[in-house]
Amino acid sequence: MEREKVIEVKDLVKKFGDFVANDHLTFDVYKGEIFGFLGANGAGKTTAMRILCGLSMPTEGKLKVNGFDVYRQSEKIKKSIGYMSQKFSLYEDMTVAENIRFYGGIYGLKRSDRIKKQQQLLNDLGMPEMKDKLVGSLPLGWKQKLAFAIAIVHDPQIVFLDEPTGGVDPITRRQFWNLIYEAASRGITIFVTTHYMDEAEYCDRVSIMVDGRVEALDTPANLMANYQAANMNEVFLHLARKAKNVE
């Protein structure tokens, strides 16, 4: 059975002046998979991710996200994806419920759906009693879980997570991955970057970027076998040490 592709990237090139940030990237991402997008600082991950989100135009290459063309249909792409960055942008001086309703509105949910979603998210996250708390007063772990729930409030096809788990305690970090697994099991495609190499092993497939190129792309198990490594950290060190574009 042919698997459905939600991201198709062919020969993506992005230049800033003379600097080639993305050098002929080619890869596909399938529906419902957890796709780990790894690379050293400066390898070109953020550049590629911004292009896939419709926030920046490629210099050349063919790219489709959810079937939409990145050159001509970037607004449609933006509506069909969710995005959460490490510096997630919740409004600290609004309550938990207000944040959910606000983002629901931004993503075009109907008023009645927004109220329904608000209830459902609070219950799913196990935080109904925090409904009227200001987001600024929540511990970091809760903010991260809330930011993730909000990033998928409009049931997007794909959610992009840019280093979502930085700094939290080991239990919260694992609870966060439970949310990711659960979203993936509902068919939402997860595109995630991380510096935790154990998290790379939670992904279905992992790509590793070095100097603007995809140097390796496979399941963690195959990568570890190919590079005769005991874990993804060794695979990463092996590949990323070759990098020339050190930040």
Place this chain on the structure above:
Amino acid sequence: MIKINNISKSYGDVKALDDISFSVQKNELFGLIGPDGAGKSSLLRMLVTLLLPDSGSLEISGLDVVRNYRKIRLMVGYMPGRFSLYQDLTVEENLQFFASVFGTTIAENYHLIEDIYKQIEPFKTRRAGKLSGGMKQKLALSCALIHKPDVLVLDEPTTGVDAVSRREFWDMLGRLKKEGITIIVSTPYMDEASRCDRVALIQQGKILSIDRPEKIVQTQGHQLWKVKSENVYKLLTDLENWDCSKSVYPFGQFLHLTLNDLTIGKKEVEEYLLSRGHQSLIIEPGFSDIEDVFIDLMSLQKAKN
């Protein structure tokens, strides 16, 4: 070298540090390991005279940090978690500024920073605000070292940094230690504990454990089962819902499973998982690592509260 005695600090209702005491030996590489909000930054800011404790005292080389803050500032080099150099000054101007504030020159202690600084020297005329994250970090470390401090205090220098750069950074700390500098460093990455001589695991303002990292694992770790199957998410939920499970957490490709009945062995785990339809099962004995221990201690602390 460093003595911390019964330090407490609250921000409103939040107890950031709760009666913390420990010492760091001269020339030790000491790690404060814990997540955001554990109290690491507050403690480090007190050591470098930027924050006053509510109660308790701190000493560096026998000097009380609060009373002798001027002397202390000459003795410590501090790299804060947030980039705090002058964005409008160039790389070289920043370094010159820090050298002159401390009454020294770049040339005098260049050997200390050479390793790090030569990587950013090609960009020395660039404004600090225009540097990438990795370069800012190297500049900040150079500025913290330029007056040859006795004690180097680093607040989460490797947060958001990739695995290769993290390893290089720790190699560099190892070399600075050989120069005789005492280093106290905080990090949320548990795996970095093994690079320290001793560590304090810290969570919600309390020290969970303090010792050499291998000793912590030896004394507070335990046997566990490492389990793997084709469907990780199902494996996780099935084991979480099993009566015999005490704890189950993902650790990379394996789940770490502990059981609440020690008479249960591999055979029972296997039978249960086969009955739940799992395929390509791997079940092997293992031992805690530092992150398992942290999780155990965290759960214990929670249960106590």
